[in-house]
Amino acid sequence: MASNSRQLHFIFFPQLAHGHLIPTVDTARLFAMHGVKATIVTTPLNALLFASKIQREKQLGFDISTMVIKFPASEVGLPEGCENVSSITSQEMTPKFLKAVTLFQQPLERILEELRPDCLVADWMFPWATDIAGKFGIPRLVFHGKSSFALCVADSLIRHEPFKKVSSESEAFDVPGLPDQITMTRLQLPDYIKDTAETDRKKLMDEAIKSELTSYxxxxxxFHELESAYTQHYSKVMGRKAWQVGPVSLCNRNNEDKAERGNAAFIDRDECLRWLDSKKPNSVLYICFGSIFRTSAAQLxxxxKGLEASGQDFIWVVRKVNDEDREEWLPEGFEERMEGKGLIIRGWAAQVLILDHEAVGGFMTHCxxxxxxxxxxxxxxxVTWPICAEQFCNEKLIAEVLKIGVGVGAKEWCRWGDDPSTKFKVTKEDIERAVSRVMVGEEAEEMRSRAKELKNMARKAVEEGGSSYSDLNALLDELRLNCP
Known part of the structure; x- marks a missing residue:
């Protein structure tokens, strides 16, 4: 509980994507655990994703609730029920979805007028939220859902434009002004950073940066211990106010909470845990590329083939594939040969629950x-396999700064994984090599040892007296002074 007893009321307004929604809801729960009255504003179908969790928090005595606003699907030409980015099935739907999100301004303004909260926490993809909060004289806090490292790299790329000084897409360049020497290529950069042409995405990024500068x-x-040089760079060099409050997933302290983060798991959690219980410690590789990305049949x-060649036990989460398409992406007889050795989950998995199991020794991730x-x-x-967004930045943090991962060899940023224009594929040999380095041998043990140290630091950070616990309380105390 925060040191001052006056209760603050926070409105949390997450972007409608699992990667934004899940950590924002966890953040709201974390704030409620520190005595804040937390109200999460979202659409009906997204509210269902965490309804039971919010109900449990209420039963425990925390002041947390949800308010729903209509998603304007028909107004922008989207089908009813398309309320989450995971429902987007074509590139043509993306601008319509972004247009729908801009229509939330008036509903959110009405809520702020009705509830008169002390603070608005809004996703970075809502740049207009700063001005709306300003109308009511309340501070707006930006929720990025990114690392301080990635925020610092993006700032340097935008500020210095080092990618304009190379002669080819694959030529490496240094990202200037950072605590570590970080090299990238134009191939690894989002189009909205390296391209000069005005696009909806680039316009959104520019507006978000301006909005962040005028936000609270x-x-x-x-947490500070993970990337201290970059939390300091963000505040001292870039001049931004920031509070490290994570890892927010640690507010999920029991298996029920962990199992219910996001969609309902495609496989029964007890069945999955029993399978893991049958394996030796650190012997299982977990593979998952997030809630949005689609991978081509050829890459799957x-x-x-790479998993089979590596000889490692594995849990592989694949976005649902129709039964009639199965033979297009699985080698003939693969599931029969992997019976007992590999578990394929076609759909959503309880990721935190799986990662926390002692049998899991590595994670192949989109970063x-x-x-x-x-x-x-x-x-x-x-095993790092970045695809889009800021994921190539995160790979640099994992593999080069923290030294707790090995790159699979992904070279090219792309918004859609099954895009036929993608030039570079990751081969079976690339996959086998990276998996073996992370799972077996002296190098793997060294990485695992460093990862365990960071695990202990993370858990201490959110405990009473820890860095994230103290940062959160400092933020609340500051707002109490500024919100009489």
Whole structure:
């Protein structure tokens, strides 16, 4: 509980994507555990994803609730029920979804007028939230859902534009002004950073940066001990106010909470745990590329071949594939040969629950920040396979700064994994090599040892007296002084 007794009321307004929604809800729960009245504003179908969890928190006496607002699907030409980014099935739907999100301004304004909260915590993808909060004289905090490292790299890329000084897409360049020497290529950069042409995505990024500069500050799902040089760089060099309050996933303290983060798991949690219980410690590789990304059948086939060649036990989460398509992406007889050795989950998995199991010794990941921080919190080293967003930045943090992972050899940023224009594929040999380095041998043990140290630091950070616990209380005390 925060040191001052006056209760603050926070509105939390997450972006409608699992990668944003899940950590924002966990953050709201964490704030409620520190005595805040927390109200989460979202759409009806997204509210269902965490309804039972909020109900349990209420029963425990925490002041937390949900308010729903209509998703304007028909107004922008989207089908009813398309309320989450995971429902987007084509590139043509993306601008419609972004348009729908801009229509939340008036409903949110009405809620602020009705509830008169002390603070608005809104996702970075809602740049207009700062101005709306300003209308009511309340501070707006930005929730990024990214690492301080990635925020610092992005700032340097935008500020210095080092990618304009190379002659080819694959030529490496240094990202200037950072605590570590970080090299990247144009291939690894998002189009909205390296391209000069005005696009909806680039316009959103520019507006988000301006909005962040005029906001009260930023909440980061990280902890000082993990990336201290970059938390300091963010505040002292970039001049931004930020509070490290993570890892927020640690507010899920029992198996029920862990199992219910996001969608309902496709496989019974007890069945999954029994399978893991049958395996030796650190012997299982967990493979998952997040809630959105679609992988081509050819690439899935290459992953299967690489896993089989590595000889490692594995749990592989694959976005649902129709039964009639199964033979297009799985090598013939693969599931029969892997029976008892590999578990394929076609759909959603209870990721935190799986990572926390002692049998899991490695995680093949797309390097989304939620997956990255959850793996660190579980003490599990990573096989890094970045795809889009800021994931190539996170790979640099994992493999080069923290030294708790090995890259699989992904070279090219792409928004859609099954995009036929993608030039570079990751081969069976790439996969086998990276998996073996993370799972077996002296190098693997060294990475696992470093990951376990970070796990212990993460858990201490959120305990009373820890760095994240203290940062959160400092933020609440500061707002009490500024919100009479």
């Amino acid at each position: 500050g930023v909440i980061v799902n990280s 086939n290459e992953i299967a 989304g920040w939620n997956s990255t921080i959850e793996s660190i919190t579980a003490g599990v080293p990573m």
